[in-house]
Structures are given as C-alpha cells and as structure tokens.
Amino acid sequence: MGFSQNRNNNMKLKLKHIPLLLLPFSLNVNAQEIKAELNKEIKRQEKISYILDYPKNTKGNVPLIVFLHGSGERGTNLDLVKAHSPFTYKNLIKEPVAILAPQCPEGTWWDTVTVYNLIKEIQKKYKIDASRIYLTGLSMGGWGTLKLAMEHPEMFAAVASVCAPTDQVMTANIHQFKDLNMKIFHGGMDDIVLPANAFNFYQKLHPVNPTAELVIFPNDNHNSWDSAYSNPQLYEWMLSKKKEK
Structure with missing residues (x-):
C-alpha cells in the first residue's frame, strides 16, 4: 500500500512538471524570425546659433x-x-579668413551632423574656398572636432584639437584620420x-598617420588653449594646408 501510494505521488509530481518542460518548445514553435530593412527618409529640424566673422572687401x-x-560657453x-x-x-x-563659431545649446554636447550641415550652408551663402576649410576646438569642442573630422575627413584641410576628451568610437575608427593634417x-x-x-589617441593615430603631431605643454593645466591659440605658428601651419581635390 505504501509503495503504491508513493508511486502515485511521484507520478503526480512528474505530471505537474511536464507543462513546464514543454513551455520553451511551445514558445519556439510560436516565434518567427523576421529579416527586413528600414528604408525611409526622415526629416529632422536643425537649429543652431553661430557667429561668422567674414572679411570685408574680399573679391x-x-x-x-x-x-x-x-x-562653459554653451547657452544663448x-x-x-x-x-x-x-x-x-x-x-x-x-x-x-572667415571664422565660424557655432554655439552648443545648454545641457548638450556637440551635434556634429548639425555642425556639418551648418558648414555646408555657410559654403553656399559665402565665398568660401572649399580646399581650405580648417577645424579646431577646445575641451568639449576638441571632442566635437575629432568626432566631426572622423565623420567627414574629406571636408577639412587641417584639424587641431585642444585638451580634447577622446572615446572608443574614435579609436575604433582611427583609419578615418589617416589622410588628415x-x-x-x-x-x-x-x-x-x-x-x-591625448597619449592614448595619438598611440593609435601615429601608425596610420605618421605626420600627425602631438604637442604637450608640460606646465599647462586644462587651459592649454591659451598656449595653442596664442601661437602664430598654428595659423601659419593651418593656412599652409590645402585639401586635395
């Protein structure tokens, strides 16, 4: 009697677990694998304020x-x-030279798609030498400089980043910088x-772009922009570069 009762109990336990064992299989049967492609034109509104210093009386x-x-310069x-x-x-x-300085909205980082489109718009409205467009920025703007140069290396004749944070996307796409000054x-x-x-980025950059230069101001803190932008040789170097057509 005891053996029969135990056997019945064991069978009840086993039967209770059968639906649980079958559950994953029933899910697999009901699932379907879909392979597709999104191909849709998406419109986006772009708004960015800027200052353009454009030379007078240039032909x-x-x-x-x-x-x-x-x-620190974000806002309105x-x-x-x-x-x-x-x-x-x-x-x-x-x-x-013309100097273009857009302004990043408060609480955001540089939207490089918008900056790129702004540059294209300035090219349409003003007499800009397409072979002599130069990009530079400091700190957060240095990050934006490297990001935009990575995305559109074909646009810039020379690029100078100052005290820039770098990220893994840049180093993973280091080949994008190979032809840039x-x-x-x-x-x-x-x-x-x-x-x-700077050291880690340059370590990845140098093998693909041996002419790129790393400049360390040994006594400067975060304000290395003073040393960089107050040196006339920076502008001489920039303006000596032309983008090959």
Whole structure:
C-alpha cells in the first residue's frame, strides 16, 4: 500500500512538471524570425546659433576656420563663443579668413551632423574656398572636432584639437584620420581631461598617420588653449594646408 501510494505521488509530481518542460518548445514553435530593412527618409529640424566673422572687401574665395567652444560657453549668449578662441588672436592671422563659431545649446554636447550641415550652408551663402576649410576646438569642442573630422575627413584641410576628451568610437575608427593634417594639443598638468586622452589617441593615430603631431605643454593645466591659440605658428601651419581635390 505504501509503495503504491508513493508511486502515485511521484507520478503526480512528474505530471505537474511536464507543462513546464514543454513551455520553451511551445514558445519556439510560436516565434518567427523576421529579416527586413528600414528604408525611409526622415526629416529632422536643425537649429543652431553661430557667429561668422567674414572679411570685408574680399573679391575671391576665403579660407574658413571652424571653431567649436568648450562646455562653459554653451547657452544663448553668443558672445561667449569668442572666448579662448581664434577670435581672440585674429591679429596673428596674416591673411583674410572667415571664422565660424557655432554655439552648443545648454545641457548638450556637440551635434556634429548639425555642425556639418551648418558648414555646408555657410559654403553656399559665402565665398568660401572649399580646399581650405580648417577645424579646431577646445575641451568639449576638441571632442566635437575629432568626432566631426572622423565623420567627414574629406571636408577639412587641417584639424587641431585642444585638451580634447577622446572615446572608443574614435579609436575604433582611427583609419578615418589617416589622410588628415592633424595636431593634438594638451596640457601636461590637465586634471579635468587627463593627458592620457591625448597619449592614448595619438598611440593609435601615429601608425596610420605618421605626420600627425602631438604637442604637450608640460606646465599647462586644462587651459592649454591659451598656449595653442596664442601661437602664430598654428595659423601659419593651418593656412599652409590645402585639401586635395
């Protein structure tokens, strides 16, 4: 009697577990694998404020320097974008150039798609030498500089990043920088964006672009933009470069 009762109990336990064992199989039977493609034109609204310093009384096309500011200049006060920038040292630039400085909205980082489209729009509206477009930026703007250069290396004759944070997307796509004229500036004492950002990026960059230059200002903290932008040789180097057509 005891054996028969135990056997019945065991069978009940086993029967209770059968639906659970069958559940994954029933799910697999009901699932389907779908392979497809999204091919749809998506419109997006782009809005960005900017300052354009355009030389007067110029007859031909002029070079364009695009400057991306740091996080402290975000917002709606456009005059902020001229701080710590090529605007400050315009007297060091020996030929007529246009300087474009967009402003990043508060609480955001650079939308490089919008910046790219802004540059294209400036090219349509003004006499810009397409073979002499230069890109530079500091801190958050240095990150934006490297990101935009990675996405559109065909646009820029020279690129200079200053105290820039770098990321794994940039290093994973390091081949995008292989044909660019580049300078990477950083302060050796930078405790906001550590110099390791520049060292690690350059370590990946140099094998694919041996002419790229890493410049460390050993006594500078995060404000290495002062040393970079106050040097007339930066602008001489930039303006000596032309994009091959």
